Amino acid sequence: MVKNNGGIKKLSDFIGFFIESLPKLLDGLYLTILLTFISLALGLILGLLLALGRVYGKTIISGICAGYIEIIRGTPLLVQLFIIYFGFPQAGISLEPLTAALIGLSLNSGAYQAEYLRGSIQSIESGQMVAARSLGMTKIKAIRNIILPQALRISIPAWSNELIYLVKYTSIAYIIQVRELTAEGKFIAAHSFRYIEIFAIIAIIYLVLTFIFTEIIDRVEKKLSIPGIGTIKRLEQRFI
Amino acid sequence: MNMLKVENIHKIYGKTKVLAGVSFTMEKGETKVIIGPSGTGKSTLLRCINQLSPPDKGRVWLEGIEVTDKKTDINLIRQKIGFVFQEFNLFNHLTAVKNVSIALEKVKKMEKEEAHKEAMNELKRVGLKDQADQYPSQLSGGQKQRVGIARALAMNPVIILFDEPTSALDPELIGDVLEVMKSLAGEISMLVVTHEMGFARNVADEIIFMEHGVIAECGNPDKMFKNPEKKRTKEFLGKISSLYGEE
Amino acid sequence: MLIESLPQLFEGLKITLGLTILSLLLGSVLGILMAVGRVYGKKPLVFFIYIYEKTLRGIPLLVIFFLIYFGLSQIGINFDPFTAAVLGLGLRSTAYQAQIYRSAINSIPTGQMIAARSMGMSKLKAIRYIILPQVLRLSIPGWSNELTIVLKDTSIAFSIGVIDLMRQGRYIYSVNHELVLQVLLIIALIYFALVFSINKGLNYLEKKYKMTGFEIEIER
Numbered sequence: 001m002v003k004n005n006g007g008i009k010k011l012s013d014f015i016g017f018f019i020e021s022l023p024k025l026l027d028g029l030y031l032t033i034l035l036t037f038i039s040l041a042l043g044l045i046l047g048l049l050l051a052l053g054r055v056y057g058k059t060i061i062s063g064i065c066a067g068y069i070e071i072i073r074g075t076p077l078l079v080q081l082f083i084i085y086f087g088f089p090q091a092g093i094s095l096e097p098l099t100a101a102l103i104g105l106s107l108n109s110g111a112y113q114a115e116y117l118r119g120s121i122q123s124i125e126s127g128q129m130v131a132a133r134s135l136g137m138t139k140i141k142a143i144r145n146i147i148l149p150q151a152l153r154i155s156i157p158a159w160s161n162e163l164i165y166l167v168k169y170t171s172i173a174y175i176i177q178v179r180e181l182t183a184e185g186k187f188i189a190a191h192s193f194r195y196i197e198i199f200a201i202i203a204i205i206y207l208v209l210t211f212i213f214t215e216i217i218d219r220v221e222k223k224l225s226i227p228g229i230g231t232i233k234r235l236e237q238r239f240i
Numbered sequence: 241m242n243m244l245k246v247e248n249i250h251k252i253y254g255k256t257k258v259l260a261g262v263s264f265t266m267e268k269g270e271t272k273v274i275i276g277p278s279g280t281g282k283s284t285l286l287r288c289i290n291q292l293s294p295p296d297k298g299r300v301w302l303e304g305i306e307v308t309d310k311k312t313d314i315n316l317i318r319q320k321i322g323f324v325f326q327e328f329n330l331f332n333h334l335t336a337v338k339n340v341s342i343a344l345e346k347v348k349k350m351e352k353e354e355a356h357k358e359a360m361n362e363l364k365r366v367g368l369k370d371q372a373d374q375y376p377s378q379l380s381g382g383q384k385q386r387v388g389i390a391r392a393l394a395m396n397p398v399i400i401l402f403d404e405p406t407s408a409l410d411p412e413l414i415g416d417v418l419e420v421m422k423s424l425a426g427e428i429s430m431l432v433v434t435h436e437m438g439f440a441r442n443v444a445d446e447i448i449f450m451e452h453g454v455i456a457e458c459g460n461p462d463k464m465f466k467n468p469e470k471k472r473t474k475e476f477l478g479k480i481s482s483l484y485g486e487e
Numbered sequence: 488m489l490i491e492s493l494p495q496l497f498e499g500l501k502i503t504l505g506l507t508i509l510s511l512l513l514g515s516v517l518g519i520l521m522a523v524g525r526v527y528g529k530k531p532l533v534f535f536i537y538i539y540e541k542t543l544r545g546i547p548l549l550v551i552f553f554l555i556y557f558g559l560s561q562i563g564i565n566f567d568p569f570t571a572a573v574l575g576l577g578l579r580s581t582a583y584q585a586q587i588y589r590s591a592i593n594s595i596p597t598g599q600m601i602a603a604r605s606m607g608m609s610k611l612k613a614i615r616y617i618i619l620p621q622v623l624r625l626s627i628p629g630w631s632n633e634l635t636i637v638l639k640d641t642s643i644a645f646s647i648g649v650i651d652l653m654r655q656g657r658y659i660y661s662v663n664h665e666l667v668l669q670v671l672l673i674i675a676l677i678y679f680a681l682v683f684s685i686n687k688g689l690n691y692l693e694k695k696y697k698m699t700g701f702e703i704e705i706e707r
Contacts, residue, residue: 074679076639078653079671086660087668164545171547175646182549195557199550207545292601319607329598333621343606346616395606 014197021188021198028184029205031098035170035180039105040163046106047113052143054114055121065114072111078172080104085176101173109166116158120151153224160217164210181205241304243268243429244399249288249298251281251453258284259295260453266399271430273440276450277476282433283326285450286401289431290321303398319347322392322400326407328384330376330391336383337363337372340391348395362390366420382413386420399429406436437481441465449473489669492659496670499655500677502569506641506651509573511634514580521581522588522622523614536585543582548643551575556647572644580637587629591622624696631689635682642678652677 053065072080085100095103124147132142174183185202189195242265251259258281266272274282288295291307291314300307307317330339340359344350350358363372366386376384385405392400402421406414418439424430425443434440440447441461448458449468457464457473468474525536543551556571566574595618603613645653656674660667 070683071679074635074682075675076642076678078642078645079675079678082653083668083671083675087671090665090668168545168547171549172643174549175643182547182553185550186553189553189557193561195553195561196559199554199558203542203546203550203554206547206550207542210545290605292605315607315609317607318605321605323602323605325598325602325605327596327598329596329602331599331602331617331621332595333624342616343603343608346612347607391606 017192017194017197018201021201024184024188025181025201025205028179028181031178031180032167032170032182032209035098035101035105035173035178036163036166038102039109039170040166042102042106043109043113043162043166044159046110047117048148050110050114051117051121054118056139056143069111069114072108073115077104077108077169078175080108081172081176097173097177100176101170101178105166105170105173109162112165113159113162116155116162117151119158120154121147123154124150153226156217156221156224160214160221163213163217167209167213168206242266242301243270243303244289244431245301246285246289247299247301249285249295249300251284251288251293251295257453259288261298262450262453262455263298264448264455264458266429266431268398269426269429270445271425271432271443272446272448273444274431274433274448274450275435275437275440275476275480276456280450281453282450283403286323286403286431286433289401290318290323292323315347319343319395320398322395322397324385324388324392324400324402324405326404328376328381328388328408330379330384330387332376335373335375336368336379336387336390339376339387340394343391344394359390359394362394363387365393366390367416380413381409382416385409385417389417389420389424393424393428397428399431400424402430402432402434404433404435406434435480437477449476451476489666489673492663492666492670495655495659496652496673496677499650499652502650503638503641503652506569506572506576506644506649507634507638510576510580510641511637513573513577514584514633514637515630517577517581518584519588519619521585522592525585525589526592527610527614540582540585543579544586548575548579548640549646551579552643552647568644568648568650571647572641572649576637576640576644580633583633583636584630587626587633588622591625591629592618594625595621627689627693627696631686631693634689635685638681638685639678 050065050069053061054069055062057065081101081104084104085095085097088095088100128146128150129142132146133139137145170180171182173180174186177183179187181202185198189198192198244266246265247263249259249262250257262281262285264272274285276282284293287293288298289300289307291300295308298308302317302320305317306312307314330336331342334342337356337359340362341350341355344355344358345352348355360369360372363369366389368383368386368390371379371383371387376387379387389400389405405421406417409417414436418436421430421432421439422443432439432444444461446458447461447464449456449464449472451472457468457470459468464473465477468477521536521539524532525540528536552571552575555575556566556568559566599617599621600613603617604610608616641649641651642653644651645657648654652674656670660670
């Protein structure tokens with residue numbers, strides 16, 4: 001009986017602690033989601049430009065795009081964030097933590113998204129371009145109306161991986177003082193000394209987030225699918 | 241004592257009864273050929289014998305030892321039962337000679353050099369001495385299958401089961417494989433599932449005609465080809481001979 | 488000033504490389520076991536591994552670090568930062584590597600196992616001598632990808648106080664404020680050179696150990 005009471009007490013204690021921490025965690029969650037989606041969107045724009053530059057650009061442009069992609073993919077995200085947040089002020093550019101994180105994550109994601117998009121573009125048979133040009137379309141029009149609508153659909157699964165990747169890696173922004181989910185957790189834990197509880201809760205929140213996002217993208221993928229156009233195999237080993 | 245005794249084998253996959261009571265025996269040095277329409281459980285029967293798919297009912301004995309007994313060490317029995325696959329199933333990461341020697345080394349615990357020597361002998365026997373160091377992907381289908389036969393022979397089995405050994409081959413490559421099999425007849429017991437009627441007629445001691453999971457009729461080639469007892473046997477042999485020719 | 492600080496960065500680099508190698512090894516050993524368990528194991532084991540993979544792949548490395556370093560010390564299990572980082576990186580890499588090996592195992596035709604069993608090999612022997620040698624060759628691209636990811640992510644161990652390349656850099660520029668950008672760029676360059684040479688080296692390995700006619704097709 002006594003033991004049982006102890007269990008109940010512990011549980012109610014935990015629930016109390018959870019409710020107490022909730023407002024702060026929600027603040028952090030808001031920033032995590034904000035960081036994720038803004039960097040995903042900016043990264044998509046950048047990635048698209050880089051991919052098109054790599055595939056269709058002249059040697060110089062193609063080389064610059066390739067160089068950018070290689071450099072970003074060849075260095076840790078944390079180093080990139082540090083350069084932007086701690087390094088740039090030396091060159092006279094001082095940024096808020098959140099702004100620095102957004103820029104860093106977007107620049108980083110852009111390089112990865114460029115690689116997926118390039119893969120998709122190159123997987124489209126050259127006959128599509130030839131046929132479009134034979135109808136009198138300019139190269140740009142052909143890319144815009146024929147190639148990209150196919151390439152973007154093919155990229156959806158890889159893109160979903162990128163989303164999951166970002167959800168998790170936004171946590172690194174904590175190290176440059178952004179108070180996203182992990183940071184809030186760390187502050188709560190530092191005051192209450194309840195590390196296990198708080199980080200278990202946070203782990204669950206991340207798991208739920210990744211689960212929901214994967215579900216949504218799966219639905220989108222099904223909705224947008226066109227008979228006969230496959231999607232590039234998920235790059236599972238890297239993400240999710 | 242029969243060398244191989246198969247008694248009342250039943251096998252069910254889901255709701256389909258693939259084998260519905262098959263019994264027969266084999267003696268040392270005998271060659272038996274199993275024929276019949278596809279989907280009548282011929283391949284399943286072979287896999288029931290060496291327990292690759294254990295039967296749901298019925299028993300199998302090899303040299304007096306019950307194979308189907310749970311207490312029997314099946315890995316020991318399988319060393320005595322060679323198996324040649326329709327799709328060859330050569331180990332993709334090993335050269336031809338390594339394909340033959342790997343089980344000698346790892347299962348029979350032979351020394352490396354000895355296993356290699358033995359493997360080379362078997363490759364010579366099937367006419368592939370020169371291809372010893374090639375990988376499966378560098379061999380033709382017919383060569384692959386001969387390596388498959390050498391691999392089975394190397395274990396020094398008392399019987400080899402052939403599961404449609406020529407069905408995956410281009411017509412012009414079938415001959416070499418059948419030649420090798422013919423050369424083995426009498427030396428080693430063979431149980432062969434095949435559609436090659438020429439082989440059945442000229443090499444088999446007995447032909448077993450299977451249909452709907454049971455043995456419909458069996459007998460020596462002369463009887464089976466000239467006066468089968470059952471109408472179905474005649475029909476089937478007529479159809480298959482016009483499809484595949486008689487050599 | 489910058490040149491004087493190079494030996495200090497080199498000390499950090501040693502820690503970074505040590506972290507990478509140890510956690511990758513831990514991940515490889517456990518990853519292979521989990522992949523084999525997931526493909527050939529019984530239901531409860533398969534389920535456990537499935538949950539493990541999903542969980543470790545679904546939460547940020549930083550949270551894993553905090554759970555191991557701060558969380559476990561709350562219940563009396565104390566690790567020094569380096570060990571905690573190896574465990575965190577290694578246990579997470581296990582989940583990713585398990586997936587690499589599993590898809591390689593699944594890509595091997597079932598006939599290979601059947602043929603091995605038909606010659607009297609036990610299941611364990613067949614896995615050891617027939618399946619795994621093929622799986623490891625097929626896994627080289629996925630594995631090299633994982634290697635660079637682990638190398639880059641060792642930088643996150645900075646957050647639990649490991650004195651790696653990042654933190655040594657921090658020591659240097661917190662004394663010499665005017666060197667922040669330079670030091671960070673040198674660090675970036677070191678990581679880049681490592682990732683670049685690893686990719687080149689493993690490409691070579693991949694070509695050397697590829698099975699003829701058994702081309703590696705796993706996506707990068």
